[in-house]
Amino acid sequence: EDSTLGGVFRPTSFSLTQSYTWQVRDWNSVTSSLSLSARKTRFEELFRQRGNNNSDVIMIRSLTRFSPQHRAVEGDVFYEFSNHRSARLERVYVRVPKGEGNYRYRGDLNGNAVADDEEFELTRYDGDFIVLLLPGEVLHPVADVKASIRIRLNPSRIVTPDSFGGSLLAPLSSETFLRVDERSADPRTQNIYLLKFSAFLHPQNTISGSQLLTQDIHVFENSPEFSSRLRFSQRRALVQLISSLERSYARERSLRLRTQLITELANQTDYSNRVDRVAGSVPGPRDRDLVIHSVNSDFAYRPFREWEVGMRLLFEQTADYANNERTASEVNEQALRVVYAFPGKGQLRTEITREEVILSEKSSDPQRFYPYEFTEGRAFGKNYLWTVNVDYRLTQNIQFTLHYSGRSESGRNPIHLARAEARAFF
Numbered sequence: 001e002d003s004t005l006g007g008v009f010r011p012t013s014f015s016l017t018q019s020y021t022w023q024v025r026d027w028n029s030v031t032s033s034l035s036l037s038a039r040k041t042r043f044e045e046l047f048r049q050r051g052n053n054n055s056d057v058i059m060i061r062s063l064t065r066f067s068p069q070h071r072a073v074e075g076d077v078f079y080e081f082s083n084h085r086s087a088r089l090e091r092v093y094v095r096v097p098k099g100e101g102n103y104r105y106r107g108d109l110n111g112n113a114v115a116d117d118e119e120f121e122l123t124r125y126d127g128d129f130i131v132l133l134l135p136g137e138v139l140h141p142v143a144d145v146k147a148s149i150r151i152r153l154n155p156s157r158i159v160t161p162d163s164f165g166g167s168l169l170a171p172l173s174s175e176t177f178l179r180v181d182e183r184s185a186d187p188r189t190q191n192i193y194l195l196k197f198s199a200f201l202h203p204q205n206t207i208s209g210s211q212l213l214t215q216d217i218h219v220f221e222n223s224p225e226f227s228s229r230l231r232f233s234q235r236r237a238l239v240q241l242i243s244s245l246e247r248s249y250a251r252e253r254s255l256r257l258r259t260q261l262i263t264e265l266a267n268q269t270d271y272s273n274r275v276d277r278v279a280g281s282v283p284g285p286r287d288r289d290l291v292i293h294s295v296n297s298d299f300a301y302r303p304f305r306e307w308e309v310g311m312r313l314l315f316e317q318t319a320d321y322a323n324n325e326r327t328a329s330e331v332n333e334q335a336l337r338v339v340y341a342f343p344g345k346g347q348l349r350t351e352i353t354r355e356e357v358i359l360s361e362k363s364s365d366p367q368r369f370y371p372y373e374f375t376e377g378r379a380f381g382k383n384y385l386w387t388v389n390v391d392y393r394l395t396q397n398i399q400f401t402l403h404y405s406g407r408s409e410s411g412r413n414p415i416h417l418a419r420a421e422a423r424a425f426f
Contacts, residue, residue, distance in 0.1 A: 012043065038057070060193075070158060073154075074152040079145075085141055089133045090135075090136055096130055102129075125377075143185075143192035216231050229254075229256040252275075294317075306340055329358065345392055350387065355385070386406050388404040388405075402418075
């Protein structure tokens with residue numbers, strides 16, 4: 001590459017890029033690919049003095065899929081590594097039209113005439129800000145690795161249901177998923193590309209990273225009459241912001257039951273126990289330590305093909321242990337929906353929801369600030385929500401949609417929102 005310097009057109013840098021690809025397809029139920037790309041860039045001395053640095057960039061990407069034993073075992077293994085330069089991130093709040101954002105500005109709480117990060121909060125309705133994670137100006141050499149493995153077991157594909165062991169294993173299936181993402185400035189790069197987990201999520205080296213484990217166990221997974229799913233999921237993450245360091249931890253243990261009680265009536269019930277923790281090196285509004293227990297049961301009644309009548313019941317209890325204090329809330333929610341399908345034309349859907357949020361602790365103050373996740377944005381007290389949605393195709397080229405929603409939170413005056421749209425296709 002050439003450029004101008006001092007009014008003279010002269011050589012700037014020399015780059016050499018090498019790419020190698022290897023593939024194998026459908027060999028003994030295995031499909032795999034591997035690609036390697038290396039780029040070496042060297043700047044001339046005069047241009048290095050202007051801030052340009054020599055660089056060596058390597059990128060490796062591998063994907064392997066396998067399904068032996070008549071697909072009784074299915075899985076894929078993914079690995080990607082690259083080294084480049086990256087900056088620490090920072091949250092930037094951008095104003096959008098009201099109702100299109102998920103954050104709102106609480107005001108200049110500390111009186112410094114600056115919109116600080118802790119003065120924005122998540123909101124359920126009427127948000128007029130969104131948040132972007134933008135890189136800072138200082139670049140650091142980092143190693144970036146993404147790796148995952150997924151294994152699915154289907155014993156029913158190889159066992160015989162007639163045997164005792166086969167009758168026990170045939171209804172079972174499972175799926176295991178592990179994923180790690182790490183962007184690190186660790187000077188020992190081999191710790192990253194060799195997946196040395198003790199060096200991951202390091203408070204000094206990690207720019208951003210996460211580790212996810214999900215384990216699902218199914219019983220009669222594909223049966224329309226009855227099926228169940230047992231899930232364990234855990235995620236750890238760390239992000240190095242310019243202003244602070246933020247760690248998070250989330251865990252879910254849940255049970256799902258699906259039953260077809262009669263031909264017209266079905267039910268899905270979920271029980272979950274969740275932990276949601278976020279802690280920053282600088283205290284902020286996102287800090288929380290939640291333990292959540294919830295039961296969600298949904299009934300669907302379809303007397304005719306065009307009609308569905310549903311009812312959903314939710315009971316949830318949340319405790320927040322942040323700042324060495326315990327604050328608890330209870331949520332009970334009932335929702336009724338009616339859906340009518342216009343065959344080949346569209347659908348009409350209406351839903352009415354009643355929510356009640358109760359602070360269990362007498363010492364708790366409804367006026368104090370609570371993290372959004374404490375009640376998922378629900379207002380304390382009794383809330384009523386209602387919606388009507390219509391999608392209808394008048395002709396093959398003309399489509400009409402109507403959305404209406406209303407809400408009354410904690411006894412306040414109702415708020416109505418309606419939007420209609422007609423589209424013509426030529």
